[in-house]
Amino acid sequence: MNDDRDSGAASDPPGSAAEADDSAADSDAQRDDSADAAADEGVYAFVLEYLPHGRADDDRPQHRRPAVAYGLGERDFRLFEFELTDDAEFTIDDRVEIEPETAAGIKRARQVDYDDLNRGARQELEYVVADIVEENERRFVDFYNDAEPITLRLHQLNLLPGIGKKLRNNILEARKRGPFESFADLSERVSGLHDPKETLVERVMEELRDDDLKYRIFVGVDAPTANKS
Template structure:
């Protein structure tokens, strides 16, 4: 039955352009005015570091601010190709195990705010999620949503798309809170290695 679903949804799904991995804006997780303590050497001038999360692709990034710039956690900064007021350059992607304790504490809060402020973007996952194979559907990767609940979601969205998380909870009974489940999955994708990535571009 899932094989039929794979073939049907493949035909229904329009061709999509390749996603660009470049981030335009990022949310500050931590600002280290003196850089990393474990990397500083006597006699060397330390470089300030910003640990941040890209808003679009949810990529962990290491940034270098411009001189005299001071930033706060949860502050949004522009990192696109245009004129940057606060960020001098991007060092590159940041490994999860390099996050400071402050950044780790801020991460869940920042993700929660992003999901709440972009409800339609994350709700679209439930409206358009596709099978990963003949045996596994991407909905099953969301914490608390197994095969039985996956079929309930697919049956409900056939009638009409979910309009909000509240609408989702009203129409699909006895399921985990979809918003909290999405937040948990995003956190897992950012902080641990996954076979499949639904929301984070690595």
């Protein structure tokens, strides 16, 4: 006797365990794709200073000094010294890849401290920090949206220069009404926060200059903002 029902395999009902497994597998695949995409992005730095004749404190004869450059990490604000090849040519503000592969012209890169920079690199540093913050406005505005308590008495917002208890509370109250969309939006909605971009730049500079700070929110691979898109 013929059955009028579809003779094919029965489909899983909505909400079944099989469907949940498929959904979980799709989510895992999406996370893997996101991780792969992040890895493919690489790590980049901006050139702060280019010294074709090497460092002034290098005691070797000039013809034996390697050309060097100083750089600032785009995402985590780490400072680098690059030893360069003989035919390398760089200019200030060049964006160069340093991980997973180094850009052409860079023999090796090593992380350095603020005190290791020469005068020219230090003078350029704040301008480059400001450019990075401006070019990545969404990421840094989201710091104001996502900042959270560090301890019962201390909030991440209080680490920013000029932000005390009153201004912190103004920011927290304003963001309850909706996330901030831009630096201009922050200035308009938060009384007393006149230049939210410059406030961030000042904090980044403080973290770069002072190795002894207890809390870091912008500088270093483990900084809370370093791995946000």
